[in-house]
Amino acid sequence: MVDPLIPEGVEVSELDRVTLNSLRTLPDGLAEIVALHLAAAARLLGDDPELALAHTKAASRRAGRVAIVREAVGVAAYAAGDYGTALTELKAAARISGASDYLPMIADCERGLGRPERALALASSPEASTLDRSGKVELLIVAAGARRDLGQAEAAVLTLQVPALKSRAQGEWLARLRYAYADALLEVDRVREARQWFARAAEVDPEGSTDALERVNELDGITFDEVAEVDEVDGVVATTEVVEPGEIGE
Numbered sequence: 001m002v003d004p005l006i007p008e009g010v011e012v013s014e015l016d017r018v019t020l021n022s023l024r025t026l027p028d029g030l031a032e033i034v035a036l037h038l039a040a041a042a043r044l045l046g047d048d049p050e051l052a053l054a055h056t057k058a059a060s061r062r063a064g065r066v067a068i069v070r071e072a073v074g075v076a077a078y079a080a081g082d083y084g085t086a087l088t089e090l091k092a093a094a095r096i097s098g099a100s101d102y103l104p105m106i107a108d109c110e111r112g113l114g115r116p117e118r119a120l121a122l123a124s125s126p127e128a129s130t131l132d133r134s135g136k137v138e139l140l141i142v143a144a145g146a147r148r149d150l151g152q153a154e155a156a157v158l159t160l161q162v163p164a165l166k167s168r169a170q171g172e173w174l175a176r177l178r179y180a181y182a183d184a185l186l187e188v189d190r191v192r193e194a195r196q197w198f199a200r201a202a203e204v205d206p207e208g209s210t211d212a213l214e215r216v217n218e219l220d221g222i223t224f225d226e227v228a229e230v231d232e233v234d235g236v237v238a239t240t241e242v243v244e245p246g247e248i249g250e
Contacts, residue, residue, distance in 0.1 A: 005058060006036045007043075014039040022068040034059045038072055049079035060089075067097035078105060083112035100127040104138035108145070116146035134173040137164065141180045148187065156184045165197075175205035179212050195219040 012020070012035040019038060023031045041055035053076040056069070063069045074089035087109040090102045103122060110118040122128065123143035131139060140160065147156040160181040167174055182197035198219065201212035 003033055003037065003058060005055065006033075006040055010036055010040045010043065012036060012039060014042065019068055022066055023063070025066070026063055030062055034063045034066075034069065037062075038069070041072060041076055045076060045079055049076055049081075052076040053080050053082070053085075065096065067093045067099075070096060071102065074102070074105070078109065078112075081112070083109045087113065100130045101135060103127055103131060104135055104142055107139060107142045111142065111146055111149060116149040119143065119146040133164075134171065137173040137177050141176060144180060144184055148184070153184070153187045157181070157188060157190075160184055170204065172205070172207075172209050175201045175210050175212065178204070179210045179215075182212070182215070191219065 012032060015035055015038060020035065023035055026034060037055045037059035041052040041059070044052040044055065053073070056073040056076045059069050060073050070089050070093040074086045074093060077083070077086035077089060087106060090106050090109065094100065094102045094106070103125075107119040107122040110116070110122065119142055123139050123146070128136070128139055140162065144156040144159040147153070147159055160177065162177075164174070164177060165181060178197050178201035182194045182201060185191075185197060186194035195216060198212045198215040201210055202216060205212055
């Protein structure tokens with residue numbers, strides 16, 4: 001019998017092939033119930049993360065030894081702001097699977113729990129070097145956030161000042177990197193540069209995965225005479241020039 005918690009209309013086919021293959025080790029009837037809970041959670045994650053978390057926990061009670069199920073619990077808990085649960089579940093998923101893909105989210109959970117130093121330690125760990133490009137960028141963004149948590153705003157800018165900012169590649173990771181860099185610049189009052197990098201984030205974000213375009217419009221509504229970046233040297237006020245990161249390759 002299908003669990004009554006599962007809403008009508010949810011289909012196993014809504015899950016991706018990787019998830020479905022991961023559930024093949026379960027008996028057929030059990031695999032279907034677990035899959036339906038995961039599909040329901042995926043539907044609800046954006047609008048109702050608490051209910052999504054309930055579905056993933058229901059799946060975990062039945063298939064807690066499957067890495068992708070523990071990952072689903074971790075992701076839903078993270079979305080719901082339950083960083084303690086998210087950390088436990090993502091670590092379990094990493095232990096079961098042996099994969100390091102969860103490292104950026106694990107590090108961000110440490111930030112959420114008020115432990116930015118641990119996030120920085122994870123960012124410089126040997127496992128960090130095994131991530132793909134997208135994963136490395138996500139971990140870099142987390143590390144910059146940890147610097148900001150520690151009151152090290154300038155260090156956050158330097159953390160994100162990497163060659164990949166000028167990459168000609170495509171991918172959501174590039175929009176997120178440029179956005180994070182722009183946001184870090186804004187925190188240290190480098191407004192003109194921040195506006196430039198929000199615009200560059202928007203250029204590579206046609207799907208609107210960030211609100212970069214909105215941030216550009218917001219900054220365009222500010223009178224730059226009121227927020228001009230200036231240096232006071234020997235009583236002379238000079239406008240600060242915009243300086244981009246050094247020339248880089250792909």
